[in-house]
Amino acid sequence: MYEATEIKRGVFWVGAIDWNIREFHGYTTNRGTTYNAYLVKGEKTALVDTVKAGFFPEMISRIKSIQDPEKIDYLIVNHLEMDHSGALPLIKELVPNAQIVATDYCSKGLVKHFQHDWPVQKVKTGHELSLGGKTLKFLEAYMLHWPDSMFTYLVEDSILLSNDGFGQHYAGFHRFDDEDGHFEAIMDEAAKYFANILMPLAPLIPPILKKVEKMRMPIEIIAPSHGIIWRAHIDKIINSYVEWSTGVARDQVLIIYDTMWGSTEIMAKAISNGLCKASVENKLVRLRQNHYSDIVKEILVSKIIVIGSPTINEGIFPSVAQLLSYLKGLHPLKKKGVAFGSYGWGGEAIEAINSEMKAGGIEVIEPGLGVVYVPMNQDIEACFQLGERIAAHLND
Ligand code: FEO
Numbered sequence: 351m352y353e354a355t356e357i358k359r360g361v362f363w364v365g366a367i368d369w370n371i372r373e374f375h376g377y378t379t380n381r382g383t384t385y386n387a388y389l390v391k392g393e394k395t396a397l398v399d400t401v402k403a404g405f406f407p408e409m410i411s412r413i414k415s416i417q418d419p420e421k422i423d424y425l426i427v428n429h430l431e432m433d434h435s436g437a438l439p440l441i442k443e444l445v446p447n448a449q450i451v452a453t454d455y456c457s458k459g460l461v462k463h464f465q466h467d468w469p470v471q472k473v474k475t476g477h478e479l480s481l482g483g484k485t486l487k488f489l490e491a492y493m494l495h496w497p498d499s500m501f502t503y504l505v506e507d508s509i510l511l512s513n514d515g516f517g518q519h520y521a522g523f524h525r526f527d528d529e530d531g532h533f534e535a536i537m538d539e540a541a542k543y544f545a546n547i548l549m550p551l552a553p554l555i556p557p558i559l560k561k562v563e564k565m566r567m568p569i570e571i572i573a574p575s576h577g578i579i580w581r582a583h584i585d586k587i588i589n590s591y592v593e594w595s596t597g598v599a600r601d602q603v604l605i606i607y608d609t610m611w612g613s614t615e616i617m618a619k620a621i622s623n624g625l626c627k628a629s630v631e632n633k634l635v636r637l638r639q640n641h642y643s644d645i646v647k648e649i650l651v652s653k654i655i656v657i658g659s660p661t662i663n664e665g666i667f668p669s670v671a672q673l674l675s676y677l678k679g680l681h682p683l684k685k686k687g688v689a690f691g692s693y694g695w696g697g698e699a700i701e702a703i704n705s706e707m708k709a710g711g712i713e714v715i716e717p718g719l720g721v722v723y724v725p726m727n728q729d730i731e732a733c734f735q736l737g738e739r740i741a742a743h744l745n746d
Contacts, residue, residue: 352411354389355525357571357579358507360484362389364397364412365575366405369521377546377643381539382521385433386575388511389413389422390504393482396424397448398502398511399575403436410444420445424479426486427452428500428513430459434575439464451479453490456498476565478505489565491515491558493551501562508570510562516587518543518577528582536578540587542647543576544594549650549680555595559588597684599653601744603632606645607658608669613692613724614658620730621656621690624737630744632737637669642676649677654686654740655712657703661693661720666702674703678710685711688740689718690733692725715743 354362365386371379385401387409395417401409413419419441425448427435438460442448450470452460457470473479473488480486485505492499495514502511518539524530548555562569572580572587580587592598603625609615618634625632633652635645649655659670666674689703700718707714719736721729 352408353415354412357388357525357573358509360391361504361507361509362391362412362416363387363525363573363579364389364409364416366401366408367521368402368405374519377519378641379519381519381535383519383576384521386573386577386579387434388573389416390481390484390486391417392480392484394423395421396426396451396479396481396486397422397441398426399428399434399513400425400437400441402433403440406437406440409437410441422448423481424448425450426502427456427460428502428511429496429575430456430463430498431496431514432463434513435460435463439466442466442468451488453498453500455492456500459498473500475561487565487567489558489561493554494558495547495551503567508568510567510569510572512572513575514547515574516540516572516580516591517574520577522578525579526582527578527580530578533583537586537590538647539577540590541594541650542644544591545646545650545680546643548595549646549682552595552597552683555591559592594650597682599651599684601631602652603630603654603656603740603744604645604648604652605632605634605656605658606637606670606673607634607691608637608660608667609658610660610662610667613721614660614690616725616730617690617692617719617721617733618658620725620733621737621740624734625741626737627734628738628741630741637673642673645673646677646680649682649685652685653744654688654715655707656688656690656740657707658690659699659703660691661697661699664696664698666699666706670699670703674706674710678706681711683711685713686715686743686746687712688714688716688736690720690736692721692723694723697722715746716740
């Protein structure tokens with residue numbers, strides 16, 4: 351009933367489309383996602399990655415449109431996480447003699463996850479596996495984004511099966527970047543994916559891209575495990591990864607805040623006005639109307655982050671505290687930060703925000719601005735001036 355898509359002669363997409371998923375371990379997936387598995391046919395056949403367990407029938411149906419699934423010889427496990435290996439026990443049950451191929455780290459994880467003692471052919475960077483007419487070359491991608499992660503390169507076809515790398519949570523009818531017609535949305539999802547999944551591991555990305563270059567692996571197609579396959583915009587996505595992983599951002603200031611009775615919001619708008627007066631691109635996002643997984647995508651591309659919270663219970667407002675806790679783990683590169691907020695008496699939120707920003711590697715460039723109760727004209731002017739000073743920091 352489901353059809354495979356041939357992405358190059360003898361290489362097929364046999365994954366599944368999850369149109370309706372809207373939450374992915376805390377990350378909002380407003381455009382759904384796909385779980386991309388690939389069937390590579392030489393004289394022998396390899397299945398690279400699988401799908402989430404519940405999508406097994408869809409994957410099997412697509413494989414059947416090409417060949418008998420029981421004739422698969424190898425199961426390549428690029429990554430252990432359940433969105434890609436969840437259906438492994440099911441396919442292994444169907445094809446018990448298929449040889450699993452994975453990194454050493456992954457082989458240990460397979461035992462833990464599935465409590466099976468399947469024999470695993472362990473591979474390292476540079477190892478090759480010939481299918482007869484098709485050669486698979488492996489590249490360990492340690493911590494991109496799990497210790498077990500691996501890329502599989504198809505030598506004769508110049509296809510990089512990059513697993514989570516270069517992925518996007520994007521469900522669509524088309525498989526390729528040049529077919530879809532919504533390129534901006536695809537790049538938006540690629541940035542959101544990078545920000546939420548790969549940002550804390552960014553320093554590891556340039557070395558692996560160099561390794562691909564050094565191993566003389568020309569790339570005509572990048573086929574990730576989520577979303578659209580790249581063939582027309584390979585330079586664009588690789589250059590974006592280089593920028594995102596080295597902290598290159600726009601001259602944009604992002605003002606993130608929440609408010610109890612409106613005072614912190616008045617401050618946020620006055621800071622924005624100061625930035626506008628200085629002709630600096632800025633955006634306001636209130637946390638209760640914007641999900642933190644969308645906000646971190648904006649943080650990725652902004653040079654300065656201004657975070658506002660009222661003081662509550664001698665600390666930070668819960669929605670702001672949640673964002674800061676998430677951001678601390680993501681450890682964004684080369685960001686500058688400023689805190690502000692209203693308070694009734696203590697005003698502890700400012701120092702607490704500063705402390706959380708520093709813990710996340712953000713350079714705090716102002717002591718922070720607090721206002722007691724409701725901002726009066728002079729307070730609004732102070733916020734406006736803060737906006738102007740922040741604008742000047744863009745050129746530091
Ligand atoms: Fe790390 Fe798409 O799983």
